[in-house]
Amino acid sequence: MSGQSKIIYSYHRRKTYQNRGIIAALAGALVLAALISLSVGYSSLTFADVIRIITGSGSDNEILVLFSFRLPRIVLSIMVGMGLSAAGCLLQGVTGNALADTGILGINAGAGLTVVLYVLFFGTGSMLAVFTLPVAALTGALGAALLIYLLIRKKTGVISPFSIIMTGIAVQAGLSALMTLLVVKLDDTQYAFVSSWQVGSIWGANWHFVLALMPWLCILLAVIMSKVRVLDVLVLGKETATALGVKIQNEQKNLLFFAVALAGTCVSVSGSISFVGLMAPHIARRLVGPRHHVMLPVCIMTGALLVLVSDTIARVIIQPSSLPTGVVVSIIGAPYLIYLLTAQQKYHERN
Amino acid sequence: MKIRQKKSLVPLNLIVTAGLAVLIVMMCFSITQGAADIPLKTVREAFLSFDSADSYHLMIIDLRLPRVLTSAFVGAALGVAGAIMQGITRNPMADSGILGINSGAGFAVALYFAFMPNLGYGGLIFCAFIGAAFGALLVFGITAAKRGNDTSMRLVLAGAAVSALLTALSQGIGLSFQVGVDVLFWTVGGVANAAWKQLSIIAPVITAALIGGILLGPSVSILNMGEDVAKGLGLKTGAVQGLCTVCVLALAGTSVAAVGAVAFVGLIIPHVSRFLVGVDYQKMIPASAVLGAILLVLADLGARVVSPPFEVPLGVITALIGVPFFLHLSRNERSGR
Secondary structure, eight states: OHHHHHHHHHHHHHHHHHHHHHHHHHHHHHHHHHHHHHHOSSSOOOHHHHHHHHTTOOOHHHHIIIIIIIHHHHHHHHHHHHHHHHHHHHHHHHHOOTTOOGGGGTHHHHHHHHHHHHHHHHOSOOTTHHHHHHHHHHHHHHHHHHHHHHHHOOSSSOOOHHHHHHHHHHHHHHHHHHHHHHHTTSOHHHHHHHHHHHHOOOOSOOHHHHHHHHHHHHHHHHHHHTTHHHHHHHHTOHHHHHHTTOOHHHHHHHHHHHHHHHHHHHHHHHOOOHHHHHHHHHHHHHHHOSOHHHHHHHHHHHHHHHHHHHHHHHHHHSSSSOOOHHHHHHHHHHHHHHHHHHHOOHHHHHO | OOOOOOOOSSOHHHHHHHHHHHHHHHHHHHHHOSSSOOOHHHHHHHHHSOOTTOHHHHIIIIIIHHHHHHHHHHHHHHHHHHHHHHHHHTOTTOOGGGGTHHHHHHHHHHHHHHHOGGGHHHHHHHHHHHHHHHHHHHHHHHHHTSOOSOHHHHHHHHHHHHHHHHHHHHHHHHHHTTOHHHHHHHHHOOOTTOOHHHHHHHHHHHHHHHHHHHHHHHHHHHHTTOHHHHHHTTOOHHHHHHHHHHHHHHHHHHHHHHHOOOOSHHHHHHHHHHHHHOSOHHHHHHHHHHHHHHHHHHHHHHHHHSSTTSOOOHHHHHHHHHHHHHHHHHHHHHHHO
C-alpha cells in the first residue's frame, strides 16, 4: 500500500511541477506576444524601438502610436480572450456539454440582432458608432440571456442542464433567423461590416473601453476563481454534487449569471469571437486535466494568448485594412485543437 | 444526454400515417399557392390529363411539383441525418452540421463564387457536394486517426473544430473577395431552383439512405447507451458508426448541395420526435423523416406566400415555425415530469 501511495504522491508532485511549468510558459508567451504585437503593424517599429519608447525616450509620434493605438488594442484583446474563455469554461462546466459556449446563452445571437438593427437604422459611418454600438450589443446580449432565463425559470427545483441547452439552442436559432431576415436587406458595405462584427473583430479600441471593462473583468474573474471547487463538483453530476453538500440551485444560477456578465461585456467590444469560449477550455483540459483550479487559469491564459496572437496576425496580414480577428482565431485555434485530438494521449490517461 | 424512461406519447403508426396524410394534403395545397394561384381542380387535371399547351399545367408539372417534392425529400433527409448524429454522438446539440457537412459545402461554395463563378448552377451543386464530402471525411478521418474508447466525444470535438475552421475560411474568402452576400444567400437556403433533373439525382440517393437509416435504427439505439455498453452487447461499434456516417453524408450532403445549408431542421426535428415517440431510435428515425418533410414543405410554402413575389430564405422560416413549437414542447415536457 505504502509503495502505491508513494507512486501516486510522486505522480501528483510531478504533475504539479508540470502544471506550474505550463502556466509559466503561457505567461511568458503572453508577455512575448504582447511585445511582438506592440512592434508590428502599419508603422513598423523594431523591437529595440519598443523597449526604448517604453522606457521613456520616444518621439511624440511614436508614443502616440504605441500608447494610444496599439497598447489599448492589445490590452483589450487580452481581456476579451480572458473573459470569453472563462465564460466558455463556466458554461461547459454547468451544462456538462462539450459543445457549450456563449452561443447557447443567446448572447451572440442577441448582440448580433441588435447590431444588425443598429446598422440598418443608423448606418456604419457615424463616429458615434464607436461608443453606441457596444451599448447596443450589450443590450441585445443581456436581453437574449434574460429571455432564456425567463423560459427556463422554474419555481422550485434544479434547472436541468438539458433544458438550459435546449432552450438556449432554440432561442439562439430564433434570433439568428430574425437576424438573417434583416441581413439579406443590407447592402454590400453594411453586410461586410455586420459580417466582420459577427465573426468578431476588436475594433475602435481605446482606453475608455479598457477602463470600462477592467473592473468588471477583475471582479468576475476573482469570484469565479473562488468557485473552482464548486465547478469540480458540479461536473460530477447533480446527485453527487448534492450529496457533497453543494447548493446546486444557487450555484448554477450564480455561475450562469457570471458567464452572461463576462461574455456580454466582452462581446460588446469584440463582436462574437465565440470560438474562443468553445475551444480554450478543451485545450486547457488537454494540457492540464479537468481539475478547475489549474484548468481555469490555463484556460483563461490560453484564451488571452489566442485572441492576442490572432489579433496581431489579423492586423498585419492584410495592411492597412484588417481581417476580422475571429477568422484568425478559428484558423489558428482549430488546427491546434485537431492536433491535440489526434496526437495527445494525456487527456485519456487522466480520465 | 439524459435518457427518459417513458412510454411514447403518441404511437409511431399514428405519427407516420397521420403525418403522411398531412404531408400529402399540404403538398397539394402548396402546389396551388404561390405568385399565381391555381385552383385544385387544375392541379388534378394536370396530373390526370396533362395538356402541354396549358401554361398552368406546365407550371404545376415543371415548377411547383419538383419544388414541393424536393422540399419533402430534403426535409426528411435532414431530419433523419440529425437524428442519427444525435444518436451516435450522444449529444443533444449535434446535427448533421457537426460532421463538417454544412461548413465544408459553404467553404466550397465560397471558393466557387470567388474563383469560378461561371460554371453555372450545376457546377455550384457539384462544388457543394464535394465540399460536404470533404468536410465529413476530414472530421471522420481525425476521429478515426487514433484508436480509443471515447469516439463520440472526439467526433463532436473534431466536428466543432473542423466546422469552425472551414467557416472561418469561407468567411475570410467572402470578405476578401466581396462575395460574402452571395455565399450568405446560398447558405440561408432555398428550393426555388428545384427542377426534375436535380430531383432525379437526389431522390434515389435520399430514398436509399433513408431506408438505410431506418434499418440502422436499432443499432443506433444501442450505441446511444454508450460505447462500452454497446460493445458489451456485442455491437460492432466501429462498423455501425461508419455506416451511420455514410448514411448521414448521403442524406445531408445531397440536401445541402440541392438547397443550401438549411440550418435547424436537423437539430430540432429529432427532439420533437423524441418528445412524441420516446428515445427508441427505431421509432424516432421514421418519425423524424415524416416530421422533417412536413416542416420543410410548410416552410417552403411560407417562404413563397409571406411576401410574393419575393421569397423569404427557407432557413429563416424553418426556424420561425420550429422555435416556438419546440419551446412549447420542451416546456410541457418539463412540467409534466
